[in-house]
Amino acid sequence: MQRMVLASRPIGEPKDENFRLETVDLPELGEGEVLVRVHYMSLDPYMRGRMDEAKSYSAAVQIDETMGGGAVGEVIASNHKGFSTGDFALGMFGWATHGVAKGHEMQKLNPDLAPITTALGVMGMPGFTGWYGLTELGKPKDGETLVVGAATGPVGSMVGQIAKSKGLRVVGIAGGSEKCAKATDTYGFDACIDHKAFETASELRKAMAAECPQGIDIYFENVGGKLLDAVLPLMNVGGRIPLCGMIAWYNAGGLGADAEMESLSGPRLWRSILVNQLSVKGFIISNHYDRYGDFLRDVGPKLAAGEIAYGEDIAEGLENAPAAFRSLLKGGNTGKQLVKLI
Ligand code: NDP
Structure with missing residues (x-):
């Protein structure tokens, strides 16, 4: 072998x-x-x-x-x-x-x-992660707005599709126009923004503000980096952030010093959590497998019926x-x- x-x-x-x-x-x-x-x-x-x-x-x-x-x-x-x-x-x-x-x-x-x-x-660890993080920690409500990065990946695409099925406005962020087309055409997102088209977090934020006219109620955090910087000021009071991953920083090695990691200063981040009364909850899916059966019962039939797409x-x-x-x-x-x- x-x-x-x-x-x-x-x-x-x-x-x-x-x-x-x-x-x-x-x-x-x-x-x-x-x-x-x-x-x-x-x-x-x-x-x-x-x-x-x-x-x-x-x-x-x-x-x-x-x-x-x-x-x-x-x-x-x-x-x-x-x-x-x-x-x-x-x-x-x-x-x-x-x-x-x-x-x-x-x-x-x-x-x-x-x-x-x-x-x-889609029916394994990543799909379960998206489903659990959104339903348990995001607490989605009809009419709210959700933003998720890495939108065409197995976690992001599950988050977007479940949120759509619950009546939310769903805005994805993905790298490149092809991925964005996939987010809207295959996964049914209302809009998708290409993060590569924007040099800075403030430019990205303007584009997001245009797609989220009612502000953001749920930011499903997969990425960190420029996306987090762009999203935070757009969060509505009482917003929720299921903290799932921060792939933009994984190559930085643990939580060590890194130029990009310093872009979001601690005090600014902390303040925005306070003034918007945000609920930020990190989770590790391996600790929640008691809910895996619920996930299978909910999403399995939807997949079989062709209501959930995957790539x-x-x-x-x-x-x-x-x-x-x-x-x-x-x-x-x-x-x-x-x-x-x-
Ligand atoms: P994906 O298949 O979506 O792959 C990762 C994607 O991240 C890339 O395709 C890319 O998408 C995006 N990405 C990478 N670097 C950057 C960057 N610098 N800025 C913006 N986007 C970037 O991964 P998964 O769906 O499997 O996982 C998504 C997230 O969920 C990860 O952070 C992962 O660690 C986390 N996770 C957490 C779990 C938990 O228990 N908490 C369990 C499973 C996953 P694009 O080109 O669109 O930007």
């Missing part, structure tokens, strides 16, 4: 030398474990944080260790009564052609119900995972970034 390990810790943007492709023996199957041949692996923004040693909500990948992550594939051997050879399953198999996991930590998939890739995107961006081959990952961190992906291994 092949696996991609962390060879060294990146400073700033990850480079080829930070990864190493290795050929190793297949792992032995222990009690209650299942061996899976991976068909698709997931690339997610959070993986950048795991490459750093900085304190975070979960442990860093160690040097020479396989890069972690979710993947889907076919069971080729099983020591668990819940899984048989030929079953399809989701598990944390990492960046590797094969993976072993405890059966009770895996999820069986029915490929007749939905393509197995959807378990990594996938599929790279090929484990050797190309680092390049696809770098591209994801810079907005090179349109839709859920996957790597096809077989």
Whole structure:
């Protein structure tokens, strides 16, 4: 089998030398474990944080260790009564052609119900993140205005579509005119603003103000950076900010000093939370899987009925995972970034 390990810790943007492709023996199957041949692996923004040693909500990948992550594939051997050879399953198999996991930590998939890739995107962790963050923390109400960045990604596109179904005005922010067209035409956003067309936060803010004539009630925070700077002064009193991610700063390394990170000064940010009486709530989706069943019951039928659209961006081959990952961190992906291994 092949696996991609962390060879060294990146400073700033990850480079080829930070990864190493290795050929190793297949792992032995222990009690209650299942061996899976991976068909698709997931690339997610959070993986950048795991490459750093900085304190975070979960442990860093160690040097020479396989890069972690979710993947889907076919069971080729099983020591668990819940899984048989030929079953399809989701598990944390990492960046590797094969993976072993405890059966009770895996999820069986029915490929007749939905393509197995959807378990990594629209019906998996990112889709669930968008649904949970919006419904639980955003508390959307009919007639309100919502703004979300990374609008065509698996989190942002779920947020936008659920918000639309609840009667909100939905304004996306995305990188480039093609992505913006996707946000409005495929995902039904009312408007989408291309952040690359604006040099400064104040220019971006003017464009957002024009699309949000009633102000902003919910800012679903995926990005940070220029977007946060632009949005804050437009928030309405009593607004909510589900704090989901801040990808614009991930390459800055933990919460260290960085020129762009200083663009939003602490006092200004703090003051705007006070004067607008904003509710800002950070959340880590892995702590909320007690709600995953509710998500499946709500969104599953909508997906089956064609009421929820989704997009996938599929790279090929484990050797190309680092390049696809770098591209994801810079907005090179349109839709859920996957790597096809077989
Ligand atoms: P996406 O597939 O949307 O990929 C990330 C996108 O971020 C890029 O395509 C790009 O879109 C945008 N982006 C990157 N850099 C910048 C920048 N400097 N300024 C503006 N936009 C940028 O990712 P996901 O949907 O998987 O994740 C979205 C966010 O949600 C991330 O921050 C992620 O970390 C977070 N997340 C948090 C979870 C939690 O538990 N809290 C769980 C899952 C995800 P564009 O080209 O349109 O700008």
